[in-house]
Amino acid sequence: MTTAADRTKRAHPMLEVDDISHRYGAHQALDRVGFSLEQGGFHALLGPNGAGKSTLIALITGLLRCRSGEIRVAGRSLSRRACEARRQLGVVFQQPTLDLDLSVRQNLLYHAALHGLGRRVAQERSDRELARQHLEARADDKVRRLNGGHRRRLEIARALLHDPTLLILDEASVGLDTASRQALNDHVRALCRERGMTVLWTTHLLDEIAPEDPVVVLCSGRVIADSRAQALCTHTGTHSLQDAFSRLTTRPVVTEDPP
Amino acid sequence: MSAIAYLHCFLGVSGREWRRFVQQRTRFFSALVRPLLWLVVFAAGFRAVLGISIMAPYDTYIPYEVYITPGLCCMILLFNGMQGSLSMVYDREMGSMKVLLMSPLSRPFLLLSKVLAISLVSLVQVYAFLAIAWWYGIRPPAWGLATAMPALLLVALMLSTLGLVLANAIRQLENFAGVMNFVIFPLFFLSSALYPLWKMQEAGPWLYRLSAYNPFTHGVELVRFALYEQLAMAPLLWCLGLTGLFGLVAVTTFNLQRGQGL
Incomplete structure (x- = not known):
């Protein structure tokens, strides 16, 4: 459990990505990527397809080994304190990872067991998260019978079971209709407000981002912008985020080297 | 993380494996039918051709069915072990x-939990097979059924x-069908499961040598003696050593290629 007291005690940013590079053979997927997320709030990681978002997420979640640079989650290095760092992470992957033949509750209990939670705690937390996602009535249904929006909400419920401090959603809205997409986005924002969660939301869809959101823009494996969405418009002299984004990602940008 | 957390994790992994097994009844059915066909049809036809002399651990002349029962138990384990790794490829x-x-929790622990869970499910299937074989007339000593368990x-x-080593080495699902043909059948046929090794010696020194070094042969012999309340030391050491080796390779190769298939 994270209490208000130890939240203030922790001076670290929630996520620090420090000079990460990654290549697949000859293809440089990430090139000296660095940014950090402050505690609390909805952060967006934006980039066109193929920008390196998924690779970055795989590195942050420890599915890929970080060969160059370092990532710290709540101050814990992924290379040296991997278990503690993973303990802080809740992840919703782009591809669905639910077991379709198990019931909603069985999926949650399996995840809880993987995190070493006992049966009783697991039951309580499953009930709590299902209630929060308004899925209580579906608890005993097979996941196969859930629609796309409900499956996504179940994945969020699962990602929150072990009380992580950082929730990562990798293109979580892909494949949903407009209404479900909006509902999901609202829901995650509510999590930030009400539970003080830190959320990293990756997307290539600009309408999911609000003007006051902190945004990291990734393009061809490099960070080309790191500021509030609003400031991107001011900086590029455009009126909409859409224009700012296309200006940033289509033109060669003069990037200032970090001091 | 405390020891109790690891226990919960293991229970979760094996619970999932068990549920999958219960849900896939056809898998259980085919896992039973396969050795039963060998026992009832193949062995019945083959007993006339192949005479088995008195040999350890048997203290009398035995019908061919009795001879191949331990091999068929191991066949169930072989198919399940491979199917288990297939499911891990599928999982990936x-x-x-x-x-x-x-x-x-630590990743080697997670993988080994998964392997142990798959093995425990296999044991249930072996005992289901032994129960039917008992009814069919294959009756090892009752205590032998207990000593065979470890x-x-x-x-x-x-x-x-x-x-798991193979699953790590094979990236595409399609290739696994090949593994079935190129791993399961050679392991099974080039072993003491269907015929004693001295019969192999008659067939040719080459085949004999391959069979003698086949890990599956050591497994079958370990089970054969255990089923008759005897401990076969050399096969035991082979099996312990190979399990350790395969486990180590499985865990390290898994780490090396983390994140593949993303």
Whole structure:
């Protein structure tokens, strides 16, 4: 459990990505990527397809080994304190990872067991998260019978079971209709407000981002912008985020080297 | 993380494996039918051709059915071990491997939990087969059924870790059909499961040598003696050593290629 007291005690940013590079053979997927997320709030990681978002997420979640640079989650290095760092992470992957033949509750209990939670705690937390996602009535249904929006909400419920401090959603809205997409986005924002969660939301869809959101823009494996969405418009002299984004990602940008 | 957390994790992994097994009744059915066909049809036809002399651990002349029963038990373990690794390849494709890997517990522990869970499910199938064989007239000593259990578990672990090594080495699901043909059949036929090794010696020194070094042969012999309340030392050491080796290779190769299939 994270209490208000130890939240203030922790001076670290929630996520620090420090000079990460990654290549697949000859293809440089990430090139000296660095940014950090402050505690609390909805952060967006934006980039066109193929920008390196998924690779970055795989590195942050420890599915890929970080060969160059370092990532710290709540101050814990992924290379040296991997278990503690993973303990802080809740992840919703782009591809669905639910077991379709198990019931909603069985999926949650399996995840809880993987995190070493006992049966009783697991039951309580499953009930709590299902209630929060308004899925209580579906608890005993097979996941196969859930629609796309409900499956996504179940994945969020699962990602929150072990009380992580950082929730990562990798293109979580892909494949949903407009209404479900909006509902999901609202829901995650509510999590930030009400539970003080830190959320990293990756997307290539600009309408999911609000003007006051902190945004990291990734393009061809490099960070080309790191500021509030609003400031991107001011900086590029455009009126909409859409224009700012296309200006940033289509033109060669003069990037200032970090001091 | 405390020891109790690891216990919960193991129970979760084996519970999932068990549920999958219960849900896939056809898998259980085919896992039973396969050795039963060998026992009832193949052995019945073959007993006339092949005479088995008195040999350890048997203290009298035995019908061929009795001879191949331990081999068929191991056949169940072999198929399940390979099918288990197939499911891990499938898991990796379907993303549920990601769920496993997001656990904060140590990854070697997670993999070995999975292997042990697969092995325990296999044991249930072996005893279901032995129960039917008992009814059919294959009656090893009752205590032998108990002493065979640790032997069966060890062989199951050896074959599942071997399966995991192969699953790590094979990236595409399509290639696995090949593994079935190129791994399962050679392991089974080039072993003492169907005919004693001295028969192989008659067939040719080459085949004999291959069979004598086949890990599956050691597994079958370990189970054969255990089923008659005897401990076969050399096969035991082979199986322990190979299980350790396969386990180590499985865990290290898994780490090396973390994140493949993303």
